[in-house]
Amino acid sequence: LPRRLTTEVCSLQPLAERLTHTVSVVLDDAGHVRRSETFLSVIRSSARLSYDEVQAFFDNHPGPGMAPPLQGVLADMRHLAAVLRHKRMAEGSLDLNMPEVKCVLDGSGRPLRVFKRGSSEAYHLIEEFMLVANCAVARRLHGARIPAIYRIHEPPDDAQWLKMQADLRALGFRVSPHSRDGVNRIARETAGSPREYTVHLAILRNLKRAVYSSKMLEHFGLLFPCYTHFTSPIRRYPDLVVHRMLLAVEAGRVPPYDATEVRRIAEHCSETERNADLAEQESVNLKRIEYYS
Numbered sequence: 001l002p003r004r005l006t007t008e009v010c011s012l013q014p015l016a017e018r019l020t021h022t023v024s025v026v027l028d029d030a031g032h033v034r035r036s037e038t039f040l041s042v043i044r045s046s047a048r049l050s051y052d053e054v055q056a057f058f059d060n061h062p063g064p065g066m067a068p069p070l071q072g073v074l075a076d077m078r079h080l081a082a083v084l085r086h087k088r089m090a091e092g093s094l095d096l097n098m099p100e101v102k103c104v105l106d107g108s109g110r111p112l113r114v115f116k117r118g119s120s121e122a123y124h125l126i127e128e129f130m131l132v133a134n135c136a137v138a139r140r141l142h143g144a145r146i147p148a149i150y151r152i153h154e155p156p157d158d159a160q161w162l163k164m165q166a167d168l169r170a171l172g173f174r175v176s177p178h179s180r181d182g183v184n185r186i187a188r189e190t191a192g193s194p195r196e197y198t199v200h201l202a203i204l205r206n207l208k209r210a211v212y213s214s215k216m217l218e219h220f221g222l223l224f225p226c227y228t229h230f231t232s233p234i235r236r237y238p239d240l241v242v243h244r245m246l247l248a249v250e251a252g253r254v255p256p257y258d259a260t261e262v263r264r265i266a267e268h269c270s271e272t273e274r275n276a277d278l279a280e281q282e283s284v285n286l287k288r289i290e291y292y293s
Helices: 003-009 051-058 068-090 121-144 158-170 180-190 196-204 237-251 259-292
Strands: 017-027 033-044 100-105 111-117 150-152 211-213
Touching: 017 121, 017 237, 033 121, 033 237, 051 068, 051 121, 068 121, 100 259, 111 259, 121 150, 121 237, 158 196, 180 196, 211 259, 237 259
Parallel strands: none
Antiparallel strands: 017 033, 100 111, 150 211
């Protein structure tokens, strides 16, 4: 998309009004949803922070632009995100840590450095709130009984469980997982150890891909019974489709898509997502090879 659209018109700017679609959720102290609602709104944000700036604040190194009122809000967000993450992990959500490889390029596209981006607390903070919003929207669409797109993740089949067990045995594990709890136990045992990457990779390679579907099925990795993608409508087409569906529900209008169209869009978006992921992996690998050469 044009840069002006993604970084200006559709992007939050400090002290500038932007049209938004809000999910408002009330949670109790244990992170349980008490009520939620969705509505069109206007947001006027007070600051635009990077993940690095927020992480620096969490690490007790606040930057010059980190005003005291902002620090208080971030501290509250940090506490709530920790509660939500703890609750999700306690309920059985998969806890796999796969670092992302980033390439820094110069103006001509030549790689200057390659580094591993870990899962910082600042990323987890935003992730937990997005998960809550996505679940709230999915529940609203499902409750409206209209054709909708869901984000689903089916459990491994028998062949995948056997392959996962064989791969883990090759890495020295005698216990063979055959459930989400077994996978989590091994993942947590190896977290932070030299074997973490290879073990988590062996598990991930034997899981099914998450896909878009017109059927509401449980998300195996997240352990959500009802889930969709809503939070990135300018990055992902399925999210834009979900926004259109939600607008119709809120306005009491006829759904914008029938069941056949929803099924076709879900299949198409799953295919294009696979293609995009492969293209991204290939581009990073090319730059890594170019850098090391």
